[in-house]
Amino acid sequence: xxxxxVNNTIAHQRLILSGDRERFKELLRRRLIECGWRDxxxxxxxxxxxxxxxxxxxxxxxxxxxxxRARALVPDTVKKELLQKIKTHLLTxxxx
Amino acid sequence: xxDNGCIHLNNFKAAKGTNPYKIVHxxxxxxxxxEARRYKAxxxxxxxxxxxxxxxxxxxxxxxxxxxxGHIQEHSKSKKHFLYVDLSYGNIFCxxxxxxxxxRELTEIAMAHKxxxxxxxxxxxxxxxxxxxxxxxxxxxxxxxxxxxSVHTTIGLRGLQNLGSTCFMNCIVQTLIHTPxxxxxxxxxxxxxxxxxxSKCLVCEVSKLFQExxxxxxxxxxxxxxxxxxxxxxxxxxxxxxxDAHEFFIATLDVLHRHCMNGVEGNVEKPENGRCNCxxxxxxxxxxxxxxxxxxxxxxxxxxxxxxxxxxxVAGPGSLQACLERFTRAEHLGSAAKIKCSNCRAYRxxxxxxxxxxxxxxxxxxxxxxxxxxxxxxxxSAFVSFPAELxxxxxxxxxxxxxxxxxxxxxxxxxxxxxxxxxxxxxxxxLGSLDAGHYTAYVRQMKGNWFxxxxxxxxxxxxxxxxxxxxxxxxxxxxxxxxxxxxx
Numbered sequence: 001x002x003x004x005x006v007n008n009t010i011a012h013q014r015l016i017l018s019g020d021r022e023r024f025k026e027l028l029r030r031r032l033i034e035c036g037w038r039d040x041x042x043x044x045x046x047x048x049x050x051x052x053x054x055x056x057x058x059x060x061x062x063x064x065x066x067x068x069r070a071r072a073l074v075p076d077t078v079k080k081e082l083l084q085k086i087k088t089h090l091l092t093x094x095x096x
Numbered sequence: 097x098x099d100n101g102c103i104h105l106n107n108f109k110a111a112k113g114t115n116p117y118k119i120v121h122x123x124x125x126x127x128x129x130x131e132a133r134r135y136k137a138x139x140x141x142x143x144x145x146x147x148x149x150x151x152x153x154x155x156x157x158x159x160x161x162x163x164x165x166g167h168i169q170e171h172s173k174s175k176k177h178f179l180y181v182d183l184s185y186g187n188i189f190c191x192x193x194x195x196x197x198x199x200r201e202l203t204e205i206a207m208a209h210k211x212x213x214x215x216x217x218x219x220x221x222x223x224x225x226x227x228x229x230x231x232x233x234x235x236x237x238x239x240x241x242x243x244x245x246s247v248h249t250t251i252g253l254r255g256l257q258n259l260g261s262t263c264f265m266n267c268i269v270q271t272l273i274h275t276p277x278x279x280x281x282x283x284x285x286x287x288x289x290x291x292x293x294x295s296k297c298l299v300c301e302v303s304k305l306f307q308e309x310x311x312x313x314x315x316x317x318x319x320x321x322x323x324x325x326x327x328x329x330x331x332x333x334x335x336x337x338x339x340d341a342h343e344f345f346i347a348t349l350d351v352l353h354r355h356c357m358n359g360v361e362g363n364v365e366k367p368e369n370g371r372c373n374c375x376x377x378x379x380x381x382x383x384x385x386x387x388x389x390x391x392x393x394x395x396x397x398x399x400x401x402x403x404x405x406x407x408x409x410v411a412g413p414g415s416l417q418a419c420l421e422r423f424t425r426a427e428h429l430g431s432a433a434k435i436k437c438s439n440c441r442a443y444r445x446x447x448x449x450x451x452x453x454x455x456x457x458x459x460x461x462x463x464x465x466x467x468x469x470x471x472x473x474x475x476x477s478a479f480v481s482f483p484a485e486l487x488x489x490x491x492x493x494x495x496x497x498x499x500x501x502x503x504x505x506x507x508x509x510x511x512x513x514x515x516x517x518x519x520x521x522x523x524x525x526x527l528g529s530l531d532a533g534h535y536t537a538y539v540r541q542m543k544g545n546w547f548x549x550x551x552x553x554x555x556x557x558x559x560x561x562x563x564x565x566x567x568x569x570x571x572x573x574x575x576x577x578x579x580x581x582x583x584x
Binding site: 009012017018019022023027034059060 | 127133134136137138140148194195196213216217219220513515576
């Protein structure tokens with residue numbers, strides 16, 4: 001378990017170092033826009049703000065309210081594509 | 097919510113300026129250099145629990161990284177360091193206001209860093225929504241008339257009168273009018289003409305045509321002025337007989353391209369790496385790579401030529417992808433066609449391979465259905481299937497190279513982030529025989545709606561009908577557009 005965390009941290013650091021983390025983020029961002037997820041989440045946020053119009057809406061309040069539903073809305077195809085691409089990418093990386 | 101920050105941030109800025117934010121942002125949010133990425137990779141761990149998350153923040157008052165799971169809040173309270181930066185998005189949290197706050201000056205810094213990061217990583221610029229400038233905002237306020245576009249609208253659709261065998265022109269005009277990026281260019285009135293009002297500029301004529309198509313009127317248009325302009329500038333097309341739609345398409349692009357050069361459109365006249373930057377070239381020009389390999393020394397001579405369309409042999413294959421596969425296959429040139437190898441300094445047998453080095457935004461395919469030889473002129477009506485969505489990756493030079501050296505391209509890092517998907521938006525068909533034929537076009541208008549344009553008649557069509565048609569000219573538009581990184 002400890003070993004697993006160390007490996008994860010190394011993989012994480014390597015992705016940042018090579019800039020590939022940003023590239024994957026960009027790919028994910030693009031897919032979420034394409035499939036309409038961003039628009040759906042925007043509607044969720046708008047509704048949440050409208051519901052609480054009288055009280056002060058904070059970022060954290062919005063996050064805790066919208067996150068569970070927003071997560072559930074991410075299509076499986078997007079998750080699968082990202083998972084598969086990150087996996088292949090990490091496996092083909094040469095040892096530095 | 098406004099973008100003037102809060103009193104606490106403004107006090108902080110007055111005392112220490114924007115530099116603390118600049119440094120944190122450039123090193124730990126949007127890394128603007130390799131050095132920055134190294135710092136981010138090795139030091140962005142919570143000082144309290146050692147984890148890389150959740151939601152890492154950096155203190156703006158001192159050097160302290162901590163997670164949003166409670167540790168950054170602890171630090172903030174105990175040290176009275178109230179401002180901290182979210183390291184994923186660069187937003188600033190104010191512990192006294194108990195929320196994220198937005199400051200225009202710092203947002204601009206963040207945007208500049210984002211662009212710099214995108215450029216350093218070679219990824220496309222993040223999309224920025226259009227914000228009207230003061231002139232545009234004023235114009236919007238002044239023009240009160242609004243038009244609501246519904247899903248079932250027919251705006252943008254108009255029939256074109258046949259002026260005596262001018263269906264070849266009508267179907268190309270319909271295609272150009274329904275080219276998404278060209279439409280955006282013309283409806284955005286981006287063409288600024290030098291020869292204003294001289295009515296000799298084809299670009300101006302097309303610009304007027306877009307206004308006619310989108311005026312909301314439904315009566316068919318008569319294109320005699322456009323036809324006359326093309327006759328004047330491409331003399332080989334003049335006359336009242338039926339012309340080849342493909343030839344007309346290329347001639348039209350050529351005249352438009354030449355007239356753009358006469359215009360005063362920004363940086364049209366300073367060609368970037370030798371290539372023209374006019375709207376026609378930006379949309380339609382790709383680069384075709386030709387590799388000639390000497391069979392005795394394996395030396396490669398590579399040339400890259402611009403192209404506006406790809407002409408494909410139709411005898412045999414059966415599908416567009418198969419045609420393209422054959423088009424990009426290495427071909428042995430044989431002993432009758434020896435080429436001088438610069439390496440061997442002798443005439444050698446060689447192989448030649450064509451691949452796509454750069455892809456245009458609009459990929460136009462010409463299926464060679466007309467065969468002209470000394471013996472016979474004939475039309476090849478062979479069925480060639482074509483998809484609604486096309487991935488061009490297998491025909492790219494970079495991909496072919498990877499395949500040749502035996503690398504599975506799915507694993508090649510550069511292939512991972514490339515997006516070469518295209519979607520069909522227009523199909524020109526030739527009906528009938530070689531000497532007594534007629535042209536029609538299918539065009540896509542609004543999302544997923546197809547229409548058949550048969551001169552003055554426009555009828556709704558299904559995608560199935562489009563895909564089942566014979567196909568002479570096929571037009572694909574890039575599905576995802578990249579944004580250019582302009583860093584000043």
